[in-house]
Amino acid sequence: MTKAKYLWPEDYMADPSAHVFEGKLYVYPSHDWESGVPEDDDGGHFNMKDYHVFSMDEVGGPVTDHGVVLSTETIPWAGRQLWDSDVACKNGKYYMYFSLKDRNDVFHLGVAVSDSPAGPFVAQGDPIKGSYSIDPCVYVEGGRYYIYFGGLWGGQLQRYRGNKTLAKEAFPADNEPALCAKVALLSDDMLEFAEEPRDVVILDENGKPLTAGDNSRRFFEASWMHKYTTSLTRRATPTCYATRWATTHTARSPTRE
DSSP states (O other): OOSOOOSOTTSEEEEEEEEEETTEEEEEEEEEOOOOOOOOTTOTTOOOOEEEEEEESSTTSOOEEEEEEEEGGGOTTOOEEEEEEEEEEETTEEEEEEEEEOTTSOEEEEEEEESSTTOOOEEOSSOOTTOOSSOOEEEEETTEEEEEEOBSGGGOGGGEETTEEOSSOOOOOTTSBOOOEEEEEBOTTSSSBSSOOEEEOEEOTTSOBOBTTOTTTSOOEEEEEEEETTEEEEEEEOTTOOOEEEEESSTTSOEEO
16 A cells, blocks of 8 residues: 555544454444534534444455444444444454443443354344443453443543442542543453453553543543553553553553553
């Protein structure tokens, strides 16, 4: 590829996760539609109601659109707004983890299953028990599957502490530890949490947790975990919307800027 280009210029696609499955590159984006709703900081104007899957034999090659593989019409508990998603493979099955508001306008994580990385995906009847917020990402370590998630503002992470719902959303003071992304081990069947979600703490250069006022570095949304050489690298977006990286050595230990 010699020149950057849109993957699929005909539609509004965002939040892609990419994986190599069965010898092809698959891309799983969110899909926005014109809503006619005025823009706001909590993303209430986003009209995301389905997912497409794209594939290609090589980066820069022809792109295949596999069409709609999951939509709010086929998810039993759906309210509105299918935000970020990710896909993992285990024992020949493909699991799509997605963020979606229920009929009370509260975000949860759901899972849908397919025999093919190209879908279609069939959603479970309920959201993952104990799940909340947005932007799931799945990482595999030693045959165990971990799911990372969370996002502030429209992602509703500020509504929770200790995995419990607050009576009213609350943000920490600028000098207090920042709200963290979450991580949980998935169950053997890939359909539920196997444990209570834990904080993914980001440490500064002095080994201290980043504070809420550190807007250029502290977590905001969009976790992505992958392994590079001997370290795990976690990408996330701070409030300033510049991508930041932090590293660790195990799936659930603190990460360092």
